[in-house]
Amino acid sequence: KDGWSAEAFHAKLDKQGPAVVFCRTAAGGVFGGYNPKGWVNYGEYRSSLAAFLFVWPDGDTTQLPTKLLKVGGAALAQVDDGSGPKFxxxxxxxxxxEDNPKRVxxxxxxFYEKLPGGINSVLPDxxxxxxxxELKVYTGVYKDGEYVPFTDAEPFALY
Structure with a gap:
């Protein structure tokens, strides 16, 4: 709807607070991630122990997804470097x-735990x-003037 570019991504999502990313792939993958810190496009690595990935290993969204927790400490939960979403x-x-906007x-x-059985990718097989x-990103809805969390740089934040 809004375009397959990093510029369109940041124009819509910067300073919007926490977000959920939802993806589908050509091979049938269904997965995503929760970014509790949102994006600000300041070129920083945003840390959080609350971030996680989720995946429907067989693509069946009528079942509960598998949740993959952040491992190795809070660092690099999300990389906010001007590109698209990076967990x-x-x-x-x-x-x-530009040369391959739909590549995942x-x-x-x-940085995030493996799937059961040691599978080390959220992608099919x-x-x-x-x-x-498909790439959808959901953010909170805030009233005019309401505080939106995590809308500025976070030097040395580990929460």
Missing amino acids: GMDSLVILLR TSKLGS GRREDQLT
Whole structure:
């Protein structure tokens, strides 16, 4: 609806507070992540122990998803570097680059826990890369003048 670019992503989502990312892929993957710190596009790594990923391993959204917790401490819960959503450096990466805007990659284990059985990707069949068919991001709804959390830089924040 709003375009497949990092610019469109940040124009809509910067300084909107916590968010949920929801994705579907060409290979049938259904997954996403919760970003409690939101995006501000200041080029920082945002830390949080409350961030998590979720995945429907077989794509069946009538069942409950599997929740993947943040591991290795709070650091790099989310990378806010001007690209699309990135959870950890490699756990769930959607760069929204001009040359391949729908490309998604995943490698679990360093920043977010692996799936049961040691599967180290949220993508179908443990693959490392796929093409998005759907990307939705949900944020809170705030009244005019209401405080929106996490709308500025967070140097050295670990919560």
